[in-house]
Amino acid sequence: MSDTHAQTAAFQASFVREEMVAASPPPARDRGVVKWLRENLFSSWLNVILTVLGLLAIWWIASHVFPWMLRGIWVADSLSECREIRNERYGEGVGAACWAVLTERWNQLMFGFYPQDLYWRPVAGVAFFVAALMPILFSRLPRWTLWFSAAAPFVAFWLIWGGTIWAPVVVAGGFALGALAYVALSNVNQIAATLAAIVVPVLFWLFAAGPLIGALQSAIPLAIEFVPSDDIGGFLLAVIIGFSAIILSLPLGILLALGRRSDLFIISKVSVAFIETIRGVPLIVWLFTASLLLNYFMPPGTNFDLMLRVIIMVTLFASAYIAEVVRGGLAALPKGQYEGADSLGLDYWQSMRLVILPQALKISIPGIVNTFIGLFKDTTLVVFIGLLDPIGLSNAIRATTAWNGIYWELFIFIGLLFFVCCFAMSRYSMYLERKLAREHR
Amino acid sequence: MKKTVLLGTVAGLAAGGALAQNSSTLEQVRDRGNLICGVTTGLTGFSAPDANGEWQGFDVDLCRAIAAATLGDPNAADFVTTTGQTRFSALASGEIDVLTRNTTWTYSRDNDLDFEFAGVNYYDGQGFMVPAELGVTSALDLDGATVCIQTGTTTELNLADFFRANNISYEPVPIETNAEAQQQYLAGACDVYTTDASGLAATRATFENADEHVILPEIISKEPLGPAVRHGDPVWGDIVRWTLNALVTAEELGITSANVMDLAAEAGDNPEVNRLLGTEGELPEMLGLESDAFANAIAAVGNYGEIFERNIGESTPIGLARGLNALYTEGGLQYAPPFR
Numbered sequence: 107m108s109d110t111h112a113q114t115a116a117f118q119a120s121f122v123r124e125e126m127v128a129a130s131p132p133p134a135r136d137r138g139v140v141k142w143l144r145e146n147l148f149s150s151w152l153n154v155i156l157t158v159l160g161l162l163a164i165w166w167i168a169s170h171v172f173p174w175m176l177r178g179i180w181v182a183d184s185l186s187e188c189r190e191i192r193n194e195r196y197g198e199g200v201g202a203a204c205w206a207v208l209t210e211r212w213n214q215l216m217f218g219f220y221p222q223d224l225y226w227r228p229v230a231g232v233a234f235f236v237a238a239l240m241p242i243l244f245s246r247l248p249r250w251t252l253w254f255s256a257a258a259p260f261v262a263f264w265l266i267w268g269g270t271i272w273a274p275v276v277v278a279g280g281f282a283l284g285a286l287a288y289v290a291l292s293n294v295n296q297i298a299a300t301l302a303a304i305v306v307p308v309l310f311w312l313f314a315a316g317p318l319i320g321a322l323q324s325a326i327p328l329a330i331e332f333v334p335s336d337d338i339g340g341f342l343l344a345v346i347i348g349f350s351a352i353i354l355s356l357p358l359g360i361l362l363a364l365g366r367r368s369d370l371f372i373i374s375k376v377s378v379a380f381i382e383t384i385r386g387v388p389l390i391v392w393l394f395t396a397s398l399l400l401n402y403f404m405p406p407g408t409n410f411d412l413m414l415r416v417i418i419m420v421t422l423f424a425s426a427y428i429a430e431v432v433r434g435g436l437a438a439l440p441k442g443q444y445e446g447a448d449s450l451g452l453d454y455w456q457s458m459r460l461v462i463l464p465q466a467l468k469i470s471i472p473g474i475v476n477t478f479i480g481l482f483k484d485t486t487l488v489v490f491i492g493l494l495d496p497i498g499l500s501n502a503i504r505a506t507t508a509w510n511g512i513y514w515e516l517f518i519f520i521g522l523l524f525f526v527c528c529f530a531m532s533r534y535s536m537y538l539e540r541k542l543a544r545e546h547r
Numbered sequence: 548m549k550k551t552v553l554l555g556t557v558a559g560l561a562a563g564g565a566l567a568q569n570s571s572t573l574e575q576v577r578d579r580g581n582l583i584c585g586v587t588t589g590l591t592g593f594s595a596p597d598a599n600g601e602w603q604g605f606d607v608d609l610c611r612a613i614a615a616a617t618l619g620d621p622n623a624a625d626f627v628t629t630t631g632q633t634r635f636s637a638l639a640s641g642e643i644d645v646l647t648r649n650t651t652w653t654y655s656r657d658n659d660l661d662f663e664f665a666g667v668n669y670y671d672g673q674g675f676m677v678p679a680e681l682g683v684t685s686a687l688d689l690d691g692a693t694v695c696i697q698t699g700t701t702t703e704l705n706l707a708d709f710f711r712a713n714n715i716s717y718e719p720v721p722i723e724t725n726a727e728a729q730q731q732y733l734a735g736a737c738d739v740y741t742t743d744a745s746g747l748a749a750t751r752a753t754f755e756n757a758d759e760h761v762i763l764p765e766i767i768s769k770e771p772l773g774p775a776v777r778h779g780d781p782v783w784g785d786i787v788r789w790t791l792n793a794l795v796t797a798e799e800l801g802i803t804s805a806n807v808m809d810l811a812a813e814a815g816d817n818p819e820v821n822r823l824l825g826t827e828g829e830l831p832e833m834l835g836l837e838s839d840a841f842a843n844a845i846a847a848v849g850n851y852g853e854i855f856e857r858n859i860g861e862s863t864p865i866g867l868a869r870g871l872n873a874l875y876t877e878g879g880l881q882y883a884p885p886f887r
Contacts, residue, residue, distance in 0.1 A: 219600040398636040505589025511753030
């Protein structure tokens with residue numbers, strides 16, 4: 107021990123570092139790209155093998171697909187002409203896409219059989235509709251622009267289908283009448299007002315609308331060429347069915363969700379029965395019902411527009427799913443929220459509108475958008491009832507002698523169209539979630 | 548775009564429904580101003596839209612002929628696309644006036660489904676296509692083969708019958724559409740593709756190496772394809788039947804789309820030509836049609852032979868021979884009763 111002390115005492119500090127050593131960079135293998143690669147791709151032998159296999163797979167697919175795509179031939183009148191051009195350019199047997207089918211049939215894939223000189227109408231209609239959706243989607247826009255949103259369905263309808271302008275105007279008038287009836291009666295009795303808001307427009311549409319449209323049209327003729335639903339096809343058809351069903355199914359779904367949680371016996375049981383029936387049967391069955399069965403129930407000769415039937419069925423189907431998603435949101439709210447709303451003296455609708463639904467819907471956004479994306483893609487199922495959506499048209503295009511035997515080009519293009527729309531919806535929902543996130547600010 | 552359609556249509560239902568009832572199909576077509584035909588969503592050579600959205604094909608031309616006969620205008624034909632599942636209900640419910648959709652005339656469709664087949668515009672039969680490298684020369688060699696087969700068609704039933712009758716086994720690969728079948732067959736998912744011989748020829752014509760595939764000689768079924776109408780309106784059925792007969796007779800008598808207008812201008816030497824074209828006698832009037840109804844039909848689409856050649860004949864990529872569909876005078880089955 108004493109030795110040690112002696113040594114310590116004898117130790118003369120000849121050098122003491124007074125400042126910190128400058129931090130040296132981490133070893134090469136622990137920084138930058140190398141570190142990321144080591145951690146994420148080559149962290150163990152298994153991962154090394156998987157990475158190599160993955161890279162090989164990507165290389166294999168890319169080296170087959172990209173040359174095929176890039177060699178693509180854009181101008182030709184038929185598949186055989188495409189093959190001739192390819193043989194000339196690249197030699198026989200070389201894979202080359204024949205995008206010419208898209209350039210030649212672009213209009214058909216987009217609009218179906220819509221009259222060619224009127225293409226501006228669906229373009230304008232859909233553009234106006236999308237523009238008018240903006241005030242709903244983005245709350246930063248001035249609120250008066252919501253009037254455009256309210257008018258959009260009618261304007262888009264008129265532009266796409268045409269006919270007399272008085273039809274959409276009079277139908278819109280029905281909504282106005284309903285609102286008037288509600289305002290007039292709401293001071294007298296709330297239930298009577300709600301009933302009147304539903305019954306008055308329906309009666310108006312059933313009995314007064316037809317003659318009124320005729321009278322207005324003969325007084326002030328204002329009409330553009332009528333385009334029947336049969337002529338509408340391609341991506342336009344998918345957009346019309348998808349958008350209509352999305353927009354109609356949301357309010358219906360919310361009502362069903364509220365109905366299912368209602369204390370009123372009949373309302374809750376009817377909602378449950380509706381949701382479970384619709385949800386328990388595949389969409390394709392409902393589509394067949396729309397196209398086949400409904401025809402037998404109606405008097406012969408009645409021509410109940412097939413597209414309309416499909417929109418109704420898809421809407422009902424989607425609303426059942428939305429109802430369950432929204433119910434999930436409602437169930438996630440603590441009971442205190444309901445009681446708090448009640449203690450403020452709010453009636454049922456006020457508490458729903460001001461307290462419950464804003465929170466429940468916010469929780470439900472991912473589920474709702476998920477349902478919408480599924481619904482939009484499900485519109486391709488109408489091919490089975492003979493409507494010419496993009497998939498149906500791809501069959502019809504293949505049936506011509508010019509393009510028989512072409513597959514991938516059409517399906518890749520259709521897939522791309524749907525991907526763009528669905529991806530946009532998905533990004534919007536993430537934006538909305540971020541904007542509405544209150545908890546972690 | 549949304550509720551407006553719903554309510555507008557509901558409002559229009561009552562009025563429209565009342566009008567349409569209790570009138571014959573011909574009256575409905577005339578009131579409407581157009582003829583609605585059910586066609587397939589796409590079958591090469593039989594019906595397909597071109598780049599301008601005009602429907603073309605063998606079945607489509609028959610529909611245009613009927614439109615020309617009833618309304619005087621081949622372009623007054625509207626086409627509703629139907630699938631194998633929806634075609635019969637579309638006809639039964641009145642959504643379409645006539646089904647011109649490569650539909651096989653069978654006993655049960657005629658009687659059980661309450662339709663009326665108005666003749667046969669194409670005699671088809673089910674055949675087999677196999678890759679040449681298999682070395683198969685007869686369908687009887689197909690024991691144990693995997694067979695691509697479209698579901699919900701008569702071909703599916705014929706296939707089962709044929710293999711059972713010959714006591715050989717097969718493994719079906721069910722597929723939904725002809726396009727899918729082509730891909731599956733080319734990808735080797737099945738050894739054999741079977742469908743109507745006309746469809747096989749059309750499919751084979753699109754292959755890059757058509758020589759590597761052979762169509763076997765056996766035709767295992769009768770597939771008389773023809774236009775169908777609803778039971779209960781015999782006059783309308785007769786109109787469709789005799790329009791088809793007129794096209795066949797026109798070929799027999801040498802009337803073509805080129806010379807029909809000259810021949811119809813005034814009565815000529817051949818009394819049957821005169822009766823057909825309405826310059827003598829009152830045959831079309833018996834059906835409630837204009838006297839030049841059949842002349843219009845022939846002028847619009849040509850005679851049966853012209854329709855055949857233009858859409859599926861040997862000059863087209865499909866390249867079908869007339870075979871059973873030649874006139875009876877040339878050894879075929881197309882035989883129209885006399886216009887008398």
